[in-house]
Amino acid sequence: MRHPSDGLLRRAVDEPAAVSDADRHHIAGCPRCRQELRAAGADRELVAAALQEGPPAGPDDVDAAWSRMVNHVDDVRDIKIPMLARRSRWVSVRRPVVVVAAAAVVAVGTTAAAAAVDLLPIFRPDRVASLTIQTADLASMPDLSAYGTVSETQNWQPEAASSAAEATVRTGIDVPKVMTLPQGVVGAPRYAVLSTYEGRFTFSAEMARVAAERAGQTAPPMPAGVDGTVLTLNAGPGVVETWTGGSVEIPKLTVVRMTAPSLSSQGASLVTLRDYLLEQPGLPSSVADQIRAIPADGSTLPIPVPAEYATSRSTTVNGETATLVTLRDGSAAGVVWIANGQLNAVFGTLSPEDAEAVARGLR
Amino acid sequence: MRDDVEQVFRAEYPRVVAVARRVLGSGREAEDVAQDVFIAFSRATVPASEARGWLAAAAAHTALNLLRSDSRRNRRESAAAVPDHVPDVADHVVTGASRARVRQALSRLPRTQALVVVLRHSGLSYQEVGAALGMPVGSVGTTLRRAEAAIRKELEDDASSL
Numbered sequence: 001m002r003h004p005s006d007g008l009l010r011r012a013v014d015e016p017a018a019v020s021d022a023d024r025h026h027i028a029g030c031p032r033c034r035q036e037l038r039a040a041g042a043d044r045e046l047v048a049a050a051l052q053e054g055p056p057a058g059p060d061d062v063d064a065a066w067s068r069m070v071n072h073v074d075d076v077r078d079i080k081i082p083m084l085a086r087r088s089r090w091v092s093v094r095r096p097v098v099v100v101a102a103a104a105v106v107a108v109g110t111t112a113a114a115a116a117v118d119l120l121p122i123f124r125p126d127r128v129a130s131l132t133i134q135t136a137d138l139a140s141m142p143d144l145s146a147y148g149t150v151s152e153t154q155n156w157q158p159e160a161a162s163s164a165a166e167a168t169v170r171t172g173i174d175v176p177k178v179m180t181l182p183q184g185v186v187g188a189p190r191y192a193v194l195s196t197y198e199g200r201f202t203f204s205a206e207m208a209r210v211a212a213e214r215a216g217q218t219a220p221p222m223p224a225g226v227d228g229t230v231l232t233l234n235a236g237p238g239v240v241e242t243w244t245g246g247s248v249e250i251p252k253l254t255v256v257r258m259t260a261p262s263l264s265s266q267g268a269s270l271v272t273l274r275d276y277l278l279e280q281p282g283l284p285s286s287v288a289d290q291i292r293a294i295p296a297d298g299s300t301l302p303i304p305v306p307a308e309y310a311t312s313r314s315t316t317v318n319g320e321t322a323t324l325v326t327l328r329d330g331s332a333a334g335v336v337w338i339a340n341g342q343l344n345a346v347f348g349t350l351s352p353e354d355a356e357a358v359a360r361g362l363r
Numbered sequence: 364m365r366d367d368v369e370q371v372f373r374a375e376y377p378r379v380v381a382v383a384r385r386v387l388g389s390g391r392e393a394e395d396v397a398q399d400v401f402i403a404f405s406r407a408t409v410p411a412s413e414a415r416g417w418l419a420a421a422a423a424h425t426a427l428n429l430l431r432s433d434s435r436r437n438r439r440e441s442a443a444a445v446p447d448h449v450p451d452v453a454d455h456v457v458t459g460a461s462r463a464r465v466r467q468a469l470s471r472l473p474r475t476q477a478l479v480v481v482l483r484h485s486g487l488s489y490q491e492v493g494a495a496l497g498m499p500v501g502s503v504g505t506t507l508r509r510a511e512a513a514i515r516k517e518l519e520d521d522a523s524s525l
Contacts, residue, residue, distance in 0.1 A: 007505030011489055018489065043511040046518070050465035051484045053384040062376045065394065066369065073364060073402050151406040206428065210474050214498075 003033055010040045125260055125301035127321045128336050130312035131290055132305050146211035152199035158192035158240045167191045171237040173342070176257050176362040178241070182354035185243045185252045194238035194258055201231045203267070212281070220279045229267025235259065235343075243348075253348035253358065260343040261301065301343070303336055317344070317359045326352045335359040367411040372401055375415060379422045382485045386426035388466055396425045416487065416495035423481040430470045468517040476510035483507055 004012075004023045012019045012027065019027075027033045161167040164175040170193045178189075205227035212219035238258020242251045265273070278288050294300050303323050305312040315324045315335065322337035325347075333355040334347025346359045379400055383393035400421045409417045469477050475496065482492045483503070493500035 005505060006508045007501065007503070009504075010508040010511075011504035014483070015489055040508055040511075043508075043515045047465065047480065047511045047514050048484055050462055050514070050518070051385045051481075052462075053381055053388075058377075061380075062373055065376055065380075065397065066372055069372065069398055069401055072398070073405060149403070150408070152408060213473070214475065 003030065006036065006040070009033060009036050010044075012037060013041045013044055125262075126299050126338050126341070128301045128303050128323045128338060129294055129314070129321075130305045130323045130325070131287070131294075131302040132307050132312065133287060134284070134307050146214075147208040148201050148203040149207070150199060150201050153195070153197045156195065156197045156236075158194055161191040161193050161239075164191055164239075164241075167193050167239045171239055173237060173239050173257055173259070175239045175241060176255055176344070178253075178255060178358055179361040179363055180357070181243070182253065182350055182358060185348070187243060189241040189243050189255075192240040192242070194236045194240065196237050196259075197233070197235040199233045201233075203227060203229045203231075203273075217281045219281070220276070223268065223272045223276055225268035226272060226276055229265065229273065232264045232266070233261060234264075235261040238343075251348055253346070253350065255358070255362070256343075256345040258343050260338050260341055301338065315356060317356070322359065324352055324356060364405045368401070368405045371404065371411050371414045371418075375418050376401070378415070378485065379418050382419050382422040382481060383426040385481055385485060386423060386430055386466065386469060388462060392429065393426065396422055396429065399425060413494075416491050419482055419485060419487055419491075420478065420495040423478050423485075424474075427469065427474065427477055427481070430466060464518055465514060468514045471517070472510055472513060476506055476513065479503060479506045480510040480514070 004019075004026065008019060008023060009027070012023075016024070027037060161170060167173075167175050175191065203222070203226050205222040208219050208222055236258050238256060241255045243253040244251055277283075278291065291302070294302060303312070303325070305323075305325055308328075310325050310327050312323055312325045315322050317335060317337045318339070320337045320339045322335050324333065324335050326333040330351075332347065332349050333352040334345060334350075335355050335358075336343070336345045337359070338344070344359070344362070346355055346362070348355070350358070376397060379397045380390075380393045383396035383400075384390055387393050387396070400418055403421060404414065404418060407417075469480070472480070475498070478496055479492055482495060483489070487495065489500050489503045492498075492503045498506070
């Protein structure tokens with residue numbers, strides 16, 4: 001039998017129950033492994049003794065510390081905690097602020113970026129465009145969430161509203177009227193509202209270095225001024241209508257209208273950020289090329305489309321440029337567009353023609 | 364501030380200070396680190412159920428950063444200063460210099476190794492260390508073993524140079 005690894009032998013010192021019976025049996029009868037086990041235990045004791053610290057904080061210390069924090073929390077603007085491991089469960093690339101901030105930053109070019117020194121709106125899209133991504137590309141994409149810290153609105157998800165009128169009162173947004181429901185979609189919709197979302201992403205040179213180190217790569221040097229730059233993404237409020245179609249709970253049709261996302265930067269120039277992000281190891285050239293091809297004025301919102309599962313094409317909705325996305329198996333389709341500063345989406349278990357018809361028929 | 368912060372603070376504050384103090388040795392600096400970590404937590408989206416690992420990792424990271432900046436500062440100051448006496452073996456013993464040396468060793472380790480050592484010796488299980496740092500649990504033991512061996516070697520080298 002192969003010798004257990006050094007790591008497993010080290011774990012056997014602390015957590016013997018986590019070692020399999022077979023490994024335990026091997027260690028017991030193997031002089032070499034027993035010797036390594038003793039060496040690991042000796043090193044553990046040495047380090048434990050050297051890292052010993054004093055008595056833990058008592059209840060009085062905790063009370064005093066809590067008062068101190070409560071009194072100062074509002075005075076502190078940015079705390080940089082350089083952690084967030086690659087593939088961290090706590091900050092995912094699925095987070096809107098990371099996805100949209102990254103997409104927007106790389107889509108913005110010289111026009112908007114030239115004088116970005118303070119809090120500057122850099123991304124206020126009025127149209128959409130698809131960004132085709134291969135699944136294999138996704139796997140190799142750099143996890144930008146590991147390049148900084150994220151703070152964002154908690155639990156940003158639809159909340160039920162009893163009627164269209166209530167949804168409008170709560171959000172200030174008129175609920176779109178669907179003039180003609182597609183075949184198979186019946187009944188009254190359910191309404192929900194989305195509150196405003198704010199997410200902040202703060203670049204950290206130390207975290208980028210650590211992330212690259214963990215990935216076995218060397219990060220390109222972070223240009224001056226990027227460390228500490230704060231991107232702020234705002235979106236919403238919005239309204240959501242959903243038709244579930246009879247007793248089936250799976251939505252057949254969903255219509256969303258919300259204030260379009262916008263992005264502001266506080267810190268480095270956007271040219272610097274854009275070039276820096278495009279240099280990151282792992283960013284596939286096909287994706288970088290598409291990003292470079294997006295108009296560089298902060299006016300276009302990229303809509304990522306996974307190429308293996310869906311196709312996309314440009315269309316129009318009442319004169320506005322829209323992106324139509326259709327699942328390759330034909331089971332669902334959706335249309336996304338921006339009009340009058342509002343992001344609109346129609347999607348569901350629809351044909352592409354029905355999705356376009358619903359979108360064009362909204363009032 | 365999110366509603367669950369006080370409950371998490373009261374439950375985890377002693378541990379967070381202890382993690383930072385293991386790295387820094389100084390209670391006052393460790394308390395400052397804990398304040399920063401909890402303010403960051405109050406603005407983060409980490410669920411309370413996962414706070415323990417997140418807070419410990421954040422404290423270790425922040426304290427290690429502080430340790431490294433202190434080490435750089437100390438090296439600069441040492442290079443500029445004229446020593447008024449040469450320390451002998453007894454000095455090292457009575458001043459508890461082995462703890463200072465282990466901190467110096469920590470500051471020289473690759474970041475992941477330093478984090479694993481600090482979190483494991485702060486009482487996190489292998490599973491918790493892996494989850495907190497986003498690494499496979501099977502790698503925790505290997506990383507820990509390398510880190511402890513490197514610290515031991517550094518302490519031995521330092522002792523033999525006395």
